[in-house]
Amino acid sequence: xxxxxxxLRALWRKEWIQIRRDPASIGIGVxxxxxxxxIFGYGISLDALHLPIGVVVEKPNPLTASFVAGLExxxxxxxxxxxxxxxxxxxxxxxKVEAIxxxxxxxxxxxxxxxxxxxxxxxxxxxANTARLMEGYFQGVWSQWLEWEAKTSGQPILTPVxxxxxxxxxxxxxxxxxxxxxxxxxxxxxxxxxxxxxxIAREWERGTMEALLSTPVSVAEILWSKIGPYFVLGMGxxxxxxxxxxxxxxxxxxxxPWVLFLAAALFLLSSLGMGLLISTVFRSTxxxxxxxxxxxxxxxxxxxxxxxxxxxxPGPIRLFTYLLAARYFVALLQTxxxxxxxxxxxxxxxxxxxxxxxxFLGIAWKVSRRSLE
Amino acid sequence: xxxxxxxxxxxxxxxxxxxxxxRFVVIGPPLIQLIIFGYAxxxxxxxxxxxxxxxxxxxxxxxxxxxxxxxxxFRLRGRIHSDGELAKAIDRKEVLLVLHIGRNFSRDLxxxxxxxxxxxxxxxxxxxxxxxxxxxxxxVADFNASWLPLHGIKPPPAVLQPRAWFNPNLESRWFIVPGxxxxxxxxxxxMTVGLxxxxxxxxxxxxxxxxxxxxxxxxxxxxxxxxxxVAMGEVTLIFxxxxxxxxxxxxxxxxxLYVGLAFYSLATIGxxxxxxxxxxxxxxxxxxxxxxxxxxxxxxxxxxxxxxxPEVVQWLTLLNPLRFALVxxxxxxxxxxxxxxxxxxxxxxxxxxxxxxxxxxxxFRRRVG
Numbered sequence: 001x002x003x004x005x006x007x008l009r010a011l012w013r014k015e016w017i018q019i020r021r022d023p024a025s026i027g028i029g030v031x032x033x034x035x036x037x038x039i040f041g042y043g044i045s046l047d048a049l050h051l052p053i054g055v056v057v058e059k060p061n062p063l064t065a066s067f068v069a070g071l072e073x074x075x076x077x078x079x080x081x082x083x084x085x086x087x088x089x090x091x092x093x094x095x096k097v098e099a100i101x102x103x104x105x106x107x108x109x110x111x112x113x114x115x116x117x118x119x120x121x122x123x124x125x126x127x128a129n130t131a132r133l134m135e136g137y138f139q140g141v142w143s144q145w146l147e148w149e150a151k152t153s154g155q156p157i158l159t160p161v162x163x164x165x166x167x168x169x170x171x172x173x174x175x176x177x178x179x180x181x182x183x184x185x186x187x188x189x190x191x192x193x194x195x196x197x198x199x200i201a202r203e204w205e206r207g208t209m210e211a212l213l214s215t216p217v218s219v220a221e222i223l224w225s226k227i228g229p230y231f232v233l234g235m236g237x238x239x240x241x242x243x244x245x246x247x248x249x250x251x252x253x254x255x256x257p258w259v260l261f262l263a264a265a266l267f268l269l270s271s272l273g274m275g276l277l278i279s280t281v282f283r284s285t286x287x288x289x290x291x292x293x294x295x296x297x298x299x300x301x302x303x304x305x306x307x308x309x310x311x312x313x314p315g316p317i318r319l320f321t322y323l324l325a326a327r328y329f330v331a332l333l334q335t336x337x338x339x340x341x342x343x344x345x346x347x348x349x350x351x352x353x354x355x356x357x358x359x360f361l362g363i364a365w366k367v368s369r370r371s372l373e
Numbered sequence: 374x375x376x377x378x379x380x381x382x383x384x385x386x387x388x389x390x391x392x393x394x395x396r397f398v399v400i401g402p403p404l405i406q407l408i409i410f411g412y413a414x415x416x417x418x419x420x421x422x423x424x425x426x427x428x429x430x431x432x433x434x435x436x437x438x439x440x441x442x443x444x445x446x447f448r449l450r451g452r453i454h455s456d457g458e459l460a461k462a463i464d465r466k467e468v469l470l471v472l473h474i475g476r477n478f479s480r481d482l483x484x485x486x487x488x489x490x491x492x493x494x495x496x497x498x499x500x501x502x503x504x505x506x507x508x509x510x511x512x513v514a515d516f517n518a519s520w521l522p523l524h525g526i527k528p529p530p531a532v533l534q535p536r537a538w539f540n541p542n543l544e545s546r547w548f549i550v551p552g553x554x555x556x557x558x559x560x561x562x563x564m565t566v567g568l569x570x571x572x573x574x575x576x577x578x579x580x581x582x583x584x585x586x587x588x589x590x591x592x593x594x595x596x597x598x599x600x601x602x603v604a605m606g607e608v609t610l611i612f613x614x615x616x617x618x619x620x621x622x623x624x625x626x627x628x629x630l631y632v633g634l635a636f637y638s639l640a641t642i643g644x645x646x647x648x649x650x651x652x653x654x655x656x657x658x659x660x661x662x663x664x665x666x667x668x669x670x671x672x673x674x675x676x677x678x679x680x681x682x683p684e685v686v687q688w689l690t691l692l693n694p695l696r697f698a699l700v701x702x703x704x705x706x707x708x709x710x711x712x713x714x715x716x717x718x719x720x721x722x723x724x725x726x727x728x729x730x731x732x733x734x735x736x737f738r739r740r741v742g
Contacts, residue, residue, distance in 0.1 A: 024656045032663060039671050045681040092538070093708070119533050125540030126707050128548050129416035129500070130678055135535050136507020139514060142533055147487065160520045161437060162487035163513050165506055168463055170496030173503050198656055285655050286568060294402045302413050307676070309501045311420055311469075313413050331466070334497040342464045 007217050011225030018199075019229060028195045029233045030240070033187035037241055040183045041249040045175050048133050050078040054088040054097040057081070058105035063149075070145040071101070076137040092124055099123040099134055169338040177252070180245040181337040182306040185329050186297070187241050188264060191234040192271025193278065193296040194289065200226060200279035201288035219369050227272055227361075234268045235261075245337075255336035259346060263336070266353040267329040271296060273360025280368040300326040305334075325356040377587055381595025382602075389565065389603065399565060399603060400610075403557045407611060410553050411619050414676070416545045418504045419446050424462050426453040426473045433482050434474045437490065440512050441472060447508070463495050470494045470505060539707045547622070550615045551706040552675050554608060555698035558634065559641050559669065561607050563662045566600040566645030570737070571658035589738045596649075597642055597730065604638035605631075615706075625705030629712045633701035636722040640694035643729025650737040669693050674700075694725045 019025045055071070057064045071079050080097060082088035088100045102120040121138055123131045147159050170177050203209040212222060242260065245251045253260070274296055282288040302308060303317070304326035310318060321327045328349040335345045390396050425438050441447045450468050453459050462468050473491035481488035492509050494502045518532060540547045573579040582592055608631075615621045644665060652658035672686060673679075673695040679687055690696045697718040704710035 022656075024654075024660045027660045027664070032660075032667075035664070036667060039668050043668075043672050043682055043686045045677065048678065048681060051680075093714075117532070121533060121535045123535065123537045125537030125543050126548060126703055127678060128540055128543040128545040129504075131537055131540070131543050132416075132504055132507060136503065136510060138535070139507060139510040139533065143510065143514065159487045160482055160517050161490050161513050163492055163506075163510055164489045165492045165494060165509075167494045167496040167502055167506075170499050170502070173496055173499040175499045178498055198659070202656065285659070286572065289659050290402060290564070294405055298406060298409065302409055305498075307500075308414055308416065309418055309498060311422065312415060312418050317409075317413050335466075338497050339464060344461075344465045 003218060003220055008221050008224055008228075011217060011221060012228055015225055015229040019233065025195060025199070025233075028198075029191050029237055032190055033183075033237045033241055034244070036186060036190075037180065037183045037244050037248075040179050041176060041244070048130050048137075049075055051076060051099065051130075051134055051137075052097045053077045053079050053134075054082050054091050054100040055079045055103075056083075056085050056088045056100065057103045058084075059103075064103050066149065067103075067145050070141055070148070074137070074141050076134075077141070089122075092122070095124075098130065099138075101138075176249050177338065178334055179307070180249040180251045181333045182330060184238060184241045184245070184264070184333060185267070185300050185304060185306055185326050187237050188234055188268050188329075189271055189296050189300040189326065191230065191237050192268050193275040194292045195233075196226065196230050196272055196275030197279040197282075197288040197292040198285060199230075200276065201283055201285045204279070204283040205285055223276070223365065223368060226276065227269075230272060230275075231265075231268060234272070235265065238264045238268070251337055253337055254340040255346075256341055259341060259350075260333075260336050263329060263332040263346075263350060263353060266350065266357050267325055269357035270325040270353065270360045273357065273362075273364045276364035277360065277367060280364070280371050296326075299324050303327065304330040306330050325353060325360075328352045328356070374591065378591055378594050378598070381587070381591065382598050385569070385595060385599035386602070389599070399561065399607075403561055403607060403611065404614075406557055406560070407550075407553055407614055411546060411550050414545075414549050416500065416504070417543075418501050418508075421447050421470065421505050421508070422450045422468045423447055423470045423472060424451050424453045424459075424468045425449065426459055426471050428476045429474055429478045431479045433479045433488075437474070437513075437516055438472065440516050444508075444512060446505075459493065463493060466495065466497075468495075469501065470509070472509075546619060547707060548703070549676075550619050550621050551702040552699050554611050554615060554702045555634070555637065555695055556670060556673075556675055557611055558604050558607050558638060559695055559698075560666060562600055562604045562638060562641040563645045563648070563666055565603060566596060566642050567648045567662040568655055568658045569596060569600075570646065570649035571652045571655045574653065575655055590734060593646065593730075593734050593737055596646060597639070600642040600645065601635075601638055604642065605635065608634050608638070621706060623706055624709035626711035627705075629710065629715055630701065630705045632712075633705070633715055633719055633722070634698065636719050636726055637694055637698040637701070639726035640722050640729060643726055643731075643733050644694075646733035647729055647736055650733060650740055669695050672696075691721065692725070694722050697722050 019029070053071070055068055057068065068079060071077050079101075080091070082091060085100070085102055088097070088102070091097050092100055100120075100122040102122065104118060104120070119142075121135070123134055125131045143159055143162065147162065150159075167173060203212070242253070242257070246253050275292065278291050278295065279288045282291055300306070303310070303313075303321050303324055305321075306326075310321055310327065313321070332346060332349045332353075335342050339345075389399060423441065425441070427434050427438060442449050451462075453462060453471060459471050459473070462471060471493045473493060475489065475491065478488045490513060492506065494506060496502045514533070537543055570579065573582065587595075616623055645662070648661040648665060649658050652661055672682065672690050673693055674690070675695065679690055679696065682690070701715045701718050704715055708714070
């Protein structure tokens with residue numbers, strides 16, 4: 001197998017010129033990552049604030065008034081008053097409110113005399129996640145009110161145990177702080193797998209691969225010529241993403257940027273391996289892109305722990321996630337960005353990523369050599 | 374003319390289904406996505422790994438901790454005996470939360486309540502953290518409610534009785550799977566229709582079509598109708614899977630669902646055709662599809678509520694057909710809605726369909742003319 005640095009340089013130049021000339025490469029490599037980061041950074045948020053809640057007070061009195069006032073002060077709720085439960089239920093069906101707090105007419109009478117008056121909270125359960133967050137927030141408002149009410153009325157304190165929460169790494173629970181770094185995994189999958197798969201499949205489709213093979217370049221040189229430029233492009237996209245995540249969205253980068261770069265480089269190599277493999281096996285732009293999306297892009301989105309908690313997935317799917325490079329990269333990103341250099345998380349995940357990179361590049365190497373020779 | 378269009382439809386469907394590989398693309402990825410999304414895309418939090426750090430180890434503290442050990446959602450991973458261990462366990466992601474009970478817990482509980490249960494949570498995934506804090510409050514509230522009467526203290530004036538409509542156990546699968554009905558249909562119609570004109574252009578068969586007596590409008594119709602048939606077939610496939618496989622309750626009006634999704638399919642096909650006729654190559658068409666799909670899915674309310682988005686972005690979602698289709702599928706599936714409840718969603722979808730189909734026809738005529 002011959003390997004000539006001069007020829008490799010020439011191939012790299014050819015590759016660069018192609019990237020520059022093709023708007024699609026620039027689109028996938030630069031514009032799409034930036035767009036995704038903007039959408040995720042600005043567009044989506046899992047933090048539910050000012051949830052519209054309907055309040056039905058059948059017999060207003062000081063006790064109910066103080067509770068409703070407590071609800072109004074909470075930043076999580078925006079209460080609307082309704083005259084009767086029927087009207088409130090109607091509003092919920094029309095999606096005007098997400099929940100109804102229903103204080104029955106005997107709320108105060110029963111409550112003051114014997115306690116345990118029912119306080120109904122009806123939530124719209126269609127969006128289960130929001131509903132659950134809402135119940136949690138409500139519980140918080142409720143126990144605060146109980147404590148305050150007991151204190152002001154001079155009665156014994158009614159909450160024997162109170163929860164005091166300390167949230168590490170992201171005290172305000174801002175979803176942006178973990179979504180923005182997470183987008184990096186998506187961006188690098190786009191460049192590494194989708195773009196590479198597209199570009200090589202296109203060479204097969206147009207017959208330029210045949211043309212290349214009839215020149216004196218060796219198979220190794222062709223493969224390196226594909227890996228090199230896209231590696232540079234992917235790392236460039238990664239730098240842009242990190243700068244945007246930190247500069248624009250205020251994600252803290254607590255850990256070392258060097259470790260982050262190392263992790264990103266390893267992840268990019270494994271996704272380039274996937275891209276090479278897919279394009280060599282499928283050889284058509286349409287199919288290669290479909291397979292790249294299903295095999296790399298979607299898992300990076302859903303199965304990597306980027307949005308959905310892996311621990312809560314069903315057993316077989318949880319096992320399957322160990323086969324995905326994205327899983328290790330997301331763990332690294334979240335730890336390096338929010339928690340710092342926790343070596344006991346970083347080292348095993350880096351090791352897994354290196355293994356993945358070696359594995360995919362190795363398979364891609366073998367398969368493409370066979371099909372090229 | 375009808376016969377010519379019929380011929381085109383037949384040709385289009387044959388092109389899509391005769392090739393083994395492209396047949397796979399229409400059927401395979403949506404099913405794989407349905408299964409992956411249906412099972413993995415869950416916001417439910419269960420099997421929460423936690424550790425307890427009980428500095429007091431008294432009857433009361435053990436009683437409180439036993440409530441967590443007995444809970445379905447929490448899994449005890451170990452006990453911790455120092456602050457150093459606590460930091461390590463969280464840093465290393467061995468546990469998601471630590472329940473810390475200080476030395477004065479019992480004294481505070483009896484003499485100067487409230488006693489404090491300190492909960493240390495890993496906030497790296499803020500959504501999970503928020504939900505599990507809700508679970509913790511729930512368990513502590515239950516503990517409080519049963520503790521008071523046992524110790525002769527008057528119970529609190531009221532007890533909270535939460536209840537959820539439409540989805541009593543708050544399962545996120547009930548939310549995600551009906552949403553997939555609309556989302557996957559979007560992906561399939563954009564991917565197949567979006568690439569079709571560009572593929573013909575690349576293969577040179579578009580020129581062949583243009584030299585036949587067919588007019589541009591007929592060619593456009595010949596793309597829209599097969600796309601519509603494929604999209605409705607896809608809808609039926611996913612609908613059956615949602616009901617038979619995932620056992621999502623369906624309580625609404627089936628006809629209203631289909632009529633709504635028909636408007637929706639036309640809207641997505643229009644967008645796909647615009648992308649397709651603007652692009653010169655398949656690769657450009659693919660890129661265009663991606664540029665449309667990623668924001669369309671993220672900014673639709675599919676996984677995160679539109680209400681949480683900044684106001685400008687909320688206006689932007691009014692152009693997104695998926696936003697309206699999601700409301701239709703979820704309301705019909707879970708809330709038992711019929712035409713009376715969901716027809717207002719049909720209007721924007723019909724407008725988007727009319728606008729995008731007209732736009733596609735216009736672009737196509739100019740591009741080939």
